[in-house]
Amino acid sequence: MIARLCLLLVLLTAFPAWSGTVEERSIPSPILGKPIDIRVYVPDEATGPLPVVYLLHGYGGGAHDWTGGGEAEATADAVFAAPDAVPMLLVMPGVGNSWYVDSEKYGPWERTLLDDLIPAIDRLYPTRSQRGQRFVAGLSMGGYGALRLAAHHPDRFRAAAAFSPAVFEDVTSAADFPDFQLKFFAGAFGEPFDPALFNRANAFAPLTAIPKDLPVDFYVMTGDHDGLGLWDGALRFFRAARGAGHAVELRVRDGDHEWRLWREELAPALRWFGTLSLSGR
Template sequence: MSRNLPLLVAALAWLLAVAPAAAGTLDRHAIPSPILGQSIDVRVYRPANAAGPLPVVYLLHGYGGGAEDWTGGGDAQATAEAVFAAPDAVPMLLVMPGVGNSWYVESEKYGAWSSALVQDLIPAIDRLYETRTDRSQRFVAGLSMGGYGALRLATHYPALFRAAAAFSPAVFEDVASAADFPEFQLRFFADAFGEPFEAARFNRANVFAPLKAIPPELAVDFYIMTGDHDALGLWDGALKFFRAARGAGHAVELRVRDGDHEWRLWREELAPALHWFAGLSRSADRR
């Protein structure tokens, strides 16, 4: 038996080396929202064996999507488990709310979604899970309409979010009238900015003007990715936001990828964005 011990030890070491990382949990919640008068459908991914309070990433879906988009087409759970399995990883809680086609703003048609997310959802998540509740450990990311939502939450609520990542964001400069948009884009807005579209309402909700009003102590870091062949032409707004954020003194990462407005790009960008958030988390802890 003793002669076989080295072989047994070696075999055990090999099994541990090739064993897959433990799977995290994916929880489903209906978070009550007094502001909306309804529940918010949410998926929450929690990494396996994560000790202590976790930083939080709010991961937002696009137009026509819902709470399961990122764990479905986005393959977010598998991506997160691969990222968080690294020895130097910073495990994070991923929170994925379903907001319909609300554009993450306040509207008569969909309700006060912006307020509901910051006043109802965030406190509920902090009660349900052991989270890092300081601003330096809270992040937001999203694709397309959710990319706009991520930038909007970060620019309108910089005291709550340290950084935002936007993949193919549906972001546009302020406009003078509905005529500044093609008809297909007005249909995508789905009356979230008034029925009919109200330019003044859109501009109040938009992300460009708030960049200059954010105080230096609440500076937000941004990660922007766009496809160079985006069929909706959203690369244009992404580049304009990049220039505007840099001009306002914010740190910005820009990635222009070969591709369209597609899940392939968004899936592939999630891991780099999580690594980027981790770097910001570590930097905050070293201060």
């Protein structure tokens, strides 16, 4: 805690003052049939249209996670205070334990995010609505969501950052997973677990089909002591994406499946998104 406060103090004193406002909203969703609870970080000092980062929570979390344990507001204030920074809108939806997919149990969350939430954000805020100015990031279950949304929908997202992502290659049966992981899936891929549903949704298969004129870059971070063993899937995804010809950043950190890593990794990921935004692709 002391080290984080010292780092934040250094950042805030090194650059001009900057502040953002966090708004709470409830967005109507005709597709889902109920409102979407979101938090939105709006950089107060910015002028003109903004790139957008969709920041996804993990299993058991919600729209408040990234501004709570993730300290996203303070991190964004510090990052965007740098003279060469690209201020961005951060949108944090609450999706329950849906795994960011359409499912019988939780509802059509993938379609809701793509066809209700994104258009609503572009209407309500001064955004740069081109796919080259839209990014997605998340932790654990949200890291899975970020990778798969970008891989399946390169026409919507320029890049994805995943922190300790719960990402896996295709499986042949439920026995390919330990029991604790099946409990985390919580019916999002069928009850009982349906390997075919899972494989259709995963982030690996689309990597070789992403069009060359719609490049998607990836940023993957994992803790080397991840107690859920998720470092394995992160490294597999890195190799698969690199093998498919995509630009991929890999960070292996000393740590477990924990907020400390995710908090610390948000700042470099936001700066990375900013660099891609400036490239204009």
